[in-house]
Amino acid sequence: MEATHRAPRVSWRVVSVVAAALVYSWIASGLRPFTHPEAVAVGIPIVAAGIATLRSALRTGQTAAPESRRGVLVWRGLLAAFLIWELITYRSSPREDYPTFSSITDTIMSTHPGRFALFALWLAIGYRIFRR
Amino acid sequence: MSTSTFSYTIYAVIAASWVAWGVFTQVERPRYATLGGIVRRMMRHPLMRWAVWASWAFVGWHLFVRGRGAFK
Numbered sequence: 001m002e003a004t005h006r007a008p009r010v011s012w013r014v015v016s017v018v019a020a021a022l023v024y025s026w027i028a029s030g031l032r033p034f035t036h037p038e039a040v041a042v043g044i045p046i047v048a049a050g051i052a053t054l055r056s057a058l059r060t061g062q063t064a065a066p067e068s069r070r071g072v073l074v075w076r077g078l079l080a081a082f083l084i085w086e087l088i089t090y091r092s093s094p095r096e097d098y099p100t101f102s103s104i105t106d107t108i109m110s111t112h113p114g115r116f117a118l119f120a121l122w123l124a125i126g127y128r129i130f131r132r
Numbered sequence: 133m134s135t136s137t138f139s140y141t142i143y144a145v146i147a148a149s150w151v152a153w154g155v156f157t158q159v160e161r162p163r164y165a166t167l168g169g170i171v172r173r174m175m176r177h178p179l180m181r182w183a184v185w186a187s188w189a190f191v192g193w194h195l196f197v198r199g200r201g202a203f204k
Contacts, residue, residue, distance in 0.1 A: 028196070029196075033196065033197055033198065034197070034198070038196060038197050039197050041196075042192050042193055042196045042197050045192070046188075046189040046192060046193070049185055049188065049189070050185060050189075053175075053181055053182065053184075053185045056175065056181065057178060057181065067162075067165060067169040067170070067172060067173050068161070068162050068163060068164055068165045068169065069165055070163060070164045070165060071153075071157055071164040071165045072165045072170065074153055075153070075165065075167065075170060078146065078149055078150055078153060081146050081149070082146050082150075085142050085143070085146060089139060096136055097134075097135040097136045097139065098135070098136075098139050099136065099139055099140065099143075101143075102194065102195070104143065105195055109195070115196075118195065118196075119196060122188075122191065122192050122195070122196075125188065126188050126192075128168075129171055129175065129184060129188060130185070130188075
């Protein structure tokens with residue numbers, strides 16, 4: 001007898017949430033920096049994540065499988081390497097010769113699709129972190 | 133090699149190392165700590181969860197609200 005494999009179905013709820021997040025990202029990334037509408041558009045997910053963090057803090061009796069600690073030192077080293085290099089370039093000039101993370105992302109975000117991609121990525125990372 | 137090429141190369145090496153180590157830890161999990169596992173552990177800590185939230189909020193605010201040069 002041949003085994004039948006059914007591909008996991010994506011629910012309409014997931015599709016709607018992803019579609020809404022993409023539409024939101026497109027609208028928010030079309031707003032200009034240093035404006036109140038952009039501050040509100042970025043502030044809404046930040047407040048929502050803050051509420052989710054507060055709710056998780058109020059939840060008690062959380063039990064989770066212990067995570068491995070092997071390799072944490074490497075992650076710390078990679079973070080330190082990034083922060084040290086960011087600090088060196090930030091303190092150096094001219095910016096053309098010493099680009100910072102912000103100036104690199106500014107170049108990516110000089111177009112609406114580039115800004116949209118980074119906004120959607122930021123939103124997705126936040127969703128993954130704070131959805132629990 | 134010009135100074136700017138050198139600067140971009142350093143960023144590229146750091147980024148490639150992040151990706152390489154991220155892929156390795158994913159393949160070798162649960163023996164090695166993944167980035168997701170580290171964040172999960174931080175989110176269980178009463179203070180560290182707010183540090184994670186503040187870091188994520190700072191990146192978003194800095195990039196999109198206080199960003200320089202967008203749409204120049």
